[in-house]
Amino acid sequence: MISKTKKYLVYGWVLFLFWSCSDDDAASPKDIYAFEKPAHFPDATYTFENNPITKEGFELGKKLFFDPILSRDKSVSCNNCHQQSRAFADSPLHPTSIGVDNRVGIRNAPPLANLAFMQEFFWDGGVTHLDFVPINAIESDVEMDETLVNVVKKLNEHDEYPLLFEKAFGVKEITSPFMLHAISQFTAMMVSAGSRYDKYVLEGTALSNEEMAGMKLFEKKCATCHSGELFSDFSYRNNGLNDSFGDLGRGRITEDEADHGKFRVPSLRNAELTAPYMHNARFLTLEEVLDHYDGGMVDSPTLDPLFKDGDQVVGISLTTEEKTSIIAFIKTLTDRDFIAEPKFRNND
Amino acid sequence: MKNINLLAMLSLLAILWSCGDDDDAKPAEFGTFQVYFDNKVGADDITRRDNGSTEYDFETSTGEKFNLSLLGYYVSKITLEGPNGEYFQDEMKASASEAKGYYHVLEGESASQNIKLEQVPAGTYNKITFAIGVEEDGVLEGAAGGVLDPADGAWFWNWNAGYIGFALEGTAENSGQEYVDWGGGRETLENTFAIHIGGWKDVADNENFINNIKTITLDFGTTVKVGPDLSPLAHLVTDAMKVLDGAAIDFSNTFSVHAPKAGKPFAEQLPQVFSVHHVHQSTSGHD
Incomplete structure (x- = not known):
C-alpha cells in the first residue's frame, strides 16, 4: 500500500514536471475568441502580447x-x-x-x-x-x-x-x-479572409473566366499599389483627384510639401460594399473609380509618378471590357461571411 | 523501491532546474538613487502664473518679457554608469496598468520632480543618461496606463499619435496670440504662448519627419556610492531659458508650437537645458 502511494507520488511528480513547463494551449480548437492569422496573410502587427484576447x-x-x-x-x-x-x-x-x-x-x-x-x-x-x-x-x-x-x-x-x-x-x-x-x-x-478570392487561393475553388481575366489585368494594372493579400501596400499617394488640397492628407502628418494631397492606398477587400470611394467620397461606383484612373486624373506637383509619362498625365488606360473584368475580380474580394458573422453583431 | 525514490529525486531536481531563472551573476547588494529635477529660468526659481497674467517674471536675452504657467517633460530610459563598469538600467514597461520607467516631471508637483530609482546595484557612479520624451518602442506598445494614460494627465497627441516630450506655456508681453473662443468654455487668452515639443517618428527618405526626442548624458564631475545604506542624490537643473534663448524666440511670431517640425528648433536646445547642479551622498530628499 505504501509503495503504491509512493508510486503515484512519483507519477504525479513526473506529470507535474510536464505540465508545469508547458504552454497553455488553446482550450478548444474552435475557440471563437482566438485570433487566427489566415494562412496567406502577413504576420499580425497588433501587440497581442500586451492585450491577449479573451x-x-x-x-x-x-x-x-x-x-x-x-x-x-x-x-x-x-x-x-x-x-x-x-x-x-x-x-x-x-x-x-x-x-x-x-x-x-x-x-x-x-x-x-x-x-x-x-x-x-x-x-x-x-x-x-x-x-x-x-x-x-x-x-x-x-x-x-x-x-x-x-x-x-x-x-x-x-x-x-x-x-x-x-x-x-x-x-x-x-x-x-x-x-x-x-x-x-x-x-x-x-x-x-473568407471571400471567393480567398477560397480560390486557399482551397483552389474556381473563379469564372471573367474573374480570372480580371485578376490578370488587376495584377498588371492595379497591383503596384494594391498589392499583397491585403490589396494595399499601405503607402501614401496622390491619385490625381485634385490639383489643390484643402485636406493635406499625409502632408499634415509629415509636414512635408512633397506629401500634400497624398492619402493612404486603401485595401480593396470588400470594396463592393464600401461605396462611396476615395478619402473625399468622390465616386459612387467602382465604374466611376476606374473611369477616373482611365482619363479623369488631374496633374499636381505631388501626383504619383506612376500615373505620368514625362509631363503627361497618362493614368491607367483601360478599355470598357477591361474595366468590367477588373470589377468582376474586385467583387470576388467580397466576404459575405464577414458581414454575416454573428460574433460581430450587436446583441444588446 | 530505491529506483522509484531516485526517479522522484531526479524529477524534483529537473523541476527546480528547468523552471528556474538564471539568476547567477547578480550582485548581492542594492541601494536607491534619487534624481531631483530642479526647474529654473536662468538662475531664478519658477512661480507658475495664471494664463494671461501680466506679471512677467523673466526676460530673454533679446528682451522678451514672459512668465510661465506650465513647464514639464517626460523623462525615460534612465541609466546610471560608473567608472568601474557599474551599470544600472531603469526597467521600462508600458502596459495598460502602468508605465514603468516613464516619469512625467511637472513644475510645481514636487513628487514628480523627485525620481527614486530602486534596486540600483551597489557601486560607484559618475554618469546619468536619460531621454526626454517617449520613444518609438514605448508608443508602439499601444495604450498604456500610469503617466502615459491620456485620460489621466498624459500629454498625448491624437492626430499624430504620440506623446509631447517637453512643454512650456505662459504669457509673453510681445506674444502675437489673439484671444480665441473655442466654444464649450474653452478659450485661448491673448498674449499667451504654448510650445509643445513632440514627434518621435523616423521615416526613411523623409527628412521632414522629425524625431524630437533627445537623449541626455550628464557627468557628475565626481563619484557617488550606492549601497544598502548609501542612497545618493543627483540634483539636476532644467533651465527653461535655454530652450527659449537657444532658439532665439520671438514671441510675436512664435507663440503656438504644436507639431514636430515647429518644435524642432526648441528640441535642438534640449541637450543644453539639463545640467548637474551637484550630487551628494546624503539620503535626505530635496524639494
Whole structure:
C-alpha cells in the first residue's frame, strides 16, 4: 500500500514536471475568441502580447463599439459610421462622417477589416497603433466631440461597465488604456479572409473566366499599389483627384510639401460594399473609380509618378471590357461571411 | 523501491532546474538613487502664473518679457554608469496598468520632480543618461496606463499619435496670440504662448519627419556610492531659458508650437537645458 502511494507520488511528480513547463494551449480548437492569422496573410502587427484576447474582453469591446456613451451627448457610437453590413464602412448616405449635432466630417469613414495586420491608421496614417484609433473619433469635434477623461468617468459611473471591466481585466477602476484595449480586442478580431478570392487561393475553388481575366489585368494594372493579400501596400499617394488640397492628407502628418494631397492606398477587400470611394467620397461606383484612373486624373506637383509619362498625365488606360473584368475580380474580394458573422453583431 | 525514490529525486531536481531563472551573476547588494529635477529660468526659481497674467517674471536675452504657467517633460530610459563598469538600467514597461520607467516631471508637483530609482546595484557612479520624451518602442506598445494614460494627465497627441516630450506655456508681453473662443468654455487668452515639443517618428527618405526626442548624458564631475545604506542624490537643473534663448524666440511670431517640425528648433536646445547642479551622498530628499 505504501509503495503504491509512493508510486503515484512519483507519477504525479513526473506529470507535474510536464505540465508545469508547458504552454497553455488553446482550450478548444474552435475557440471563437482566438485570433487566427489566415494562412496567406502577413504576420499580425497588433501587440497581442500586451492585450491577449479573451471572451470577456472581446464582448466588452463589442459593447463599447455599439454604445453611444462614447460621444458627448450619447448620440453617436462607433457603429454609426462603421456598419457590419458595409464591411464596417459607412452608409453611402453619409459620404463623409456625421457626428454629434449632425456635424459633417471631412473624410469618408474607411471600412474596418484586417486591422491587426496594419501598421498605420486613418487616411493620413497619423496613428501608429490600433489602440489609439478610437481616441481620434471620441475627441474629434465633428465626430463624438467628447473627452477621453469624460468617457472614462461615464463608464466608471455606469451600472454595468465597472463589473464588466473587472471581469475582463481584473481592474477595480476603469482607466482609458483598458477601455482602449477592450475596443482593440473587438476590432483586431475583425479578420476578413473568407471571400471567393480567398477560397480560390486557399482551397483552389474556381473563379469564372471573367474573374480570372480580371485578376490578370488587376495584377498588371492595379497591383503596384494594391498589392499583397491585403490589396494595399499601405503607402501614401496622390491619385490625381485634385490639383489643390484643402485636406493635406499625409502632408499634415509629415509636414512635408512633397506629401500634400497624398492619402493612404486603401485595401480593396470588400470594396463592393464600401461605396462611396476615395478619402473625399468622390465616386459612387467602382465604374466611376476606374473611369477616373482611365482619363479623369488631374496633374499636381505631388501626383504619383506612376500615373505620368514625362509631363503627361497618362493614368491607367483601360478599355470598357477591361474595366468590367477588373470589377468582376474586385467583387470576388467580397466576404459575405464577414458581414454575416454573428460574433460581430450587436446583441444588446 | 530505491529506483522509484531516485526517479522522484531526479524529477524534483529537473523541476527546480528547468523552471528556474538564471539568476547567477547578480550582485548581492542594492541601494536607491534619487534624481531631483530642479526647474529654473536662468538662475531664478519658477512661480507658475495664471494664463494671461501680466506679471512677467523673466526676460530673454533679446528682451522678451514672459512668465510661465506650465513647464514639464517626460523623462525615460534612465541609466546610471560608473567608472568601474557599474551599470544600472531603469526597467521600462508600458502596459495598460502602468508605465514603468516613464516619469512625467511637472513644475510645481514636487513628487514628480523627485525620481527614486530602486534596486540600483551597489557601486560607484559618475554618469546619468536619460531621454526626454517617449520613444518609438514605448508608443508602439499601444495604450498604456500610469503617466502615459491620456485620460489621466498624459500629454498625448491624437492626430499624430504620440506623446509631447517637453512643454512650456505662459504669457509673453510681445506674444502675437489673439484671444480665441473655442466654444464649450474653452478659450485661448491673448498674449499667451504654448510650445509643445513632440514627434518621435523616423521615416526613411523623409527628412521632414522629425524625431524630437533627445537623449541626455550628464557627468557628475565626481563619484557617488550606492549601497544598502548609501542612497545618493543627483540634483539636476532644467533651465527653461535655454530652450527659449537657444532658439532665439520671438514671441510675436512664435507663440503656438504644436507639431514636430515647429518644435524642432526648441528640441535642438534640449541637450543644453539639463545640467548637474551637484550630487551628494546624503539620503535626505530635496524639494
